[in-house]
Amino acid sequence: MSRVVKLAVIPGDGIGREVVAQAERVLDAVTADGDVAFEKTRFSLGAGRYLETGDTLTDDDLAAIRSHDAILLGAVGGTPGDPRLKDANIERGMLLKLRFELDHYVNLRPSKLFAGAPGPLASPGEIDFVVVREGTEGPYVGNGGSIRKGTPHEIANETSVNTAFGIERVVRYAFELAGRRRNKLTLVHKTNVLVHSGAIWQRIVEQVASEHPDVVVDYLHVDAATIFLVTDPSRFDVIVTDNLFGDILTDLAGAVTGGIGLAASGNINPDGTFPSMFEPVHGSAPDIAGQEKADPTAAILSVALLLDHLGLRDEAARVQRAVEADIADRSTPRSTSEAGDAIIARLQA
Amino acid sequence: MSRVVKLAVIPGDGIGREVVAQAERVLDAVTADGDVAFEKTRFSLGAGRYLETGDTLTDDDLAAIRSHDAILLGAVGGTPGDPRLKDANIERGMLLKLRFELDHYVNLRPSKLFAGAPGPLASPGEIDFVVVREGTEGPYVGNGGSIRKGTPHEIANETSVNTAFGIERVVRYAFELAGRRRNKLTLVHKTNVLVHSGAIWQRIVEQVASEHPDVVVDYLHVDAATIFLVTDPSRFDVIVTDNLFGDILTDLAGAVTGGIGLAASGNINPDGTFPSMFEPVHGSAPDIAGQEKADPTAAILSVALLLDHLGLRDEAARVQRAVEADIADRSTPRSTSEAGDAIIARLQA
Ligand SMILES: CC(C)[C@H](C(=O)O)[C@@H](O)C(=O)O
Ligand SMILES: CC(C)[C@H](C(=O)O)[C@@H](O)C(=O)O
Numbered sequence: 037m038s039r040v041v042k043l044a045v046i047p048g049d050g051i052g053r054e055v056v057a058q059a060e061r062v063l064d065a066v067t068a069d070g071d072v073a074f075e076k077t078r079f080s081l082g083a084g085r086y087l088e089t090g091d092t093l094t095d096d097d098l099a100a101i102r103s104h105d106a107i108l109l110g111a112v113g114g115t116p117g118d119p120r121l122k123d124a125n126i127e128r129g130m131l132l133k134l135r136f137e138l139d140h141y142v143n144l145r146p147s148k149l150f151a152g153a154p155g156p157l158a159s160p161g162e163i164d165f166v167v168v169r170e171g172t173e174g175p176y177v178g179n180g181g182s183i184r185k186g187t188p189h190e191i192a193n194e195t196s197v198n199t200a201f202g203i204e205r206v207v208r209y210a211f212e213l214a215g216r217r218r219n220k221l222t223l224v225h226k227t228n229v230l231v232h233s234g235a236i237w238q239r240i241v242e243q244v245a246s247e248h249p250d251v252v253v254d255y256l257h258v259d260a261a262t263i264f265l266v267t268d269p270s271r272f273d274v275i276v277t278d279n280l281f282g283d284i285l286t287d288l289a290g291a292v293t294g295g296i297g298l299a300a301s302g303n304i305n306p307d308g309t310f311p312s313m314f315e316p317v318h319g320s321a322p323d324i325a326g327q328e329k330a331d332p333t334a335a336i337l338s339v340a341l342l343l344d345h346l347g348l349r350d351e352a353a354r355v356q357r358a359v360e361a362d363i364a365d366r367s368t369p370r371s372t373s374e375a376g377d378a379i380i381a382r383l384q385a
Numbered sequence: 386m387s388r389v390v391k392l393a394v395i396p397g398d399g400i401g402r403e404v405v406a407q408a409e410r411v412l413d414a415v416t417a418d419g420d421v422a423f424e425k426t427r428f429s430l431g432a433g434r435y436l437e438t439g440d441t442l443t444d445d446d447l448a449a450i451r452s453h454d455a456i457l458l459g460a461v462g463g464t465p466g467d468p469r470l471k472d473a474n475i476e477r478g479m480l481l482k483l484r485f486e487l488d489h490y491v492n493l494r495p496s497k498l499f500a501g502a503p504g505p506l507a508s509p510g511e512i513d514f515v516v517v518r519e520g521t522e523g524p525y526v527g528n529g530g531s532i533r534k535g536t537p538h539e540i541a542n543e544t545s546v547n548t549a550f551g552i553e554r555v556v557r558y559a560f561e562l563a564g565r566r567r568n569k570l571t572l573v574h575k576t577n578v579l580v581h582s583g584a585i586w587q588r589i590v591e592q593v594a595s596e597h598p599d600v601v602v603d604y605l606h607v608d609a610a611t612i613f614l615v616t617d618p619s620r621f622d623v624i625v626t627d628n629l630f631g632d633i634l635t636d637l638a639g640a641v642t643g644g645i646g647l648a649a650s651g652n653i654n655p656d657g658t659f660p661s662m663f664e665p666v667h668g669s670a671p672d673i674a675g676q677e678k679a680d681p682t683a684a685i686l687s688v689a690l691l692l693d694h695l696g697l698r699d700e701a702a703r704v705q706r707a708v709e710a711d712i713a714d715r716s717t718p719r720s721t722s723e724a725g726d727a728i729i730a731r732l733q734a
Binding site: 125127128156178182184187188190191192196197198199200201204226231232233259262263280283284295 | 465474476477481504505506507508524525527529530531533535536537538539540541542543544545546547548549550553575577578579580581582584585588604607608609611612615616629632633635636637639640641644645
């Protein structure tokens, strides 16, 4: 073995645990004969951990995770309305904390309509685009507060923070990606209303565009972008957008390409200063948890993104192909582990 | 004539002028034999006016408009990228200024899939819901700014302002509407991330809910809501949400119900202190302007909303029925005025 990859595995809550189990099996299978060994550390984090210990993500957890080369995450979140979770915000306290602390400034979310995948659109056409969602600023920074709380005079503010530094690095990433794809980049924002945050995004996209004369640049307001996602998704190649618009667009994109059961994502720190984190776009789905009903495909495709990020391009491509073959040929409903079995069988075929 | 309604008509730019012409014809036709007279004043506002005079909306314009009972608006906005409009923001300076100055705190956007309407979904099911979008606060307030502008150290902030006062009045409106419909209300927000603005929305919805025990209350994060809009739109009855999420959801809702060529809206001041304003959800579409290609249906359905708001329920229902009959029976492509002719013929049949 010439190389060891230290992988932090965070199964999380609900179906996160079930899908990660299959993703790990796929990872093991595809790397079994290679010369890279994965050394895994399992972290118990999420609503389950919070209910046991009261912790969301301690400094020790964070330091331990940071010492890894990459992270595989399932999903986190308890049962909605669980009174014991009333004062916890697992999303901000754990998931977003990891994205922010590990400077995951690129939230990479590919959307592809695989042959055979079910989808809600009558004539979807070819869908193959990537959303490059900014991951460390915008409306997600948590800069807000409330006065006269709980009274009829309450005022709650929430500030979106957008920096030239933060935008430029993610925009550069998006242009480079577009250059390796179909040379088309669409900025999505709401510049006609959010004039300050919109103007800085527009200025920086224009500036970086001048260094990429081959890339055709387009702009859409976020509302119009949602229309095109259902009426003409083929028009998109790379979309670059802020944290909140990216959140919205990628769920919708997942839906139009067969459901978020298939949507993978990478939270990437391209500098390599911190480990990048790979996770399905879906949540922990407490309503179907523990029943082996969840589709592990999104988690398995997240393994493909992880392998690609680690430079293991052949392995990534093999996982991707196995999943595509599986999607093309699904018939009877399967349990989570049967789906894993099927994909592993394709891998080994 | 026992009653005179003073109507301000703002055709605006591009196809706005063409669709408003048909909407006015329909209004004239449906009120011809009634005992309400519409006294119309035409206002030239929008990109065209700005290019001529440099004004977006002067104090005099505003005072004059305010003295009317209601407003019919087409669409505003010039050609994207027109260098002469670089320093203008017609949307903020005119459209949003009207919504804010006239305290249009309810932005009412019905979404209905009419029999025969084309749509992108393979199995849409029955779609019939209304989005009650807050219209005077949230991320739309324009409270923001930038420091070190144009430099690599620029920081642009944009603050969403949410008040108990502003939220409570629109939430009350939404609950009352749900009570007159199918008794279901869905709050859409992003409470797990936008904790401050999300918490105040949630608190007020819970509080008003206690006065409406018959209304079943549901909550969805905005990203999940976009998924359901394409996978299960029948689940919605009344959606209440903030200004930005409402903007996004209603464009998507328009798309799934046959395109924003059919989507009407009312900017309503329920108190009656200021005139309410009715407009199609679509924009001025400069690319097809002046060619009589635009579908005037959304503008005509906006007339139905206007009539309903004025208490002319029979007339509103007649317009609505004429449009539904027309949609059910469209065949060959028609010009904007031919579409107007067809709907007027149905009205008079
Ligand atoms: C769980 C939530 C905080 C998260 C987000 O909003 O980013 C999720 O929706 C996602 O898209 O990964
Ligand atoms: C033109 C724009 C300012 C407007 C909005 O964002 O409200 C439009 O998109 C709408 O939905 O009426």
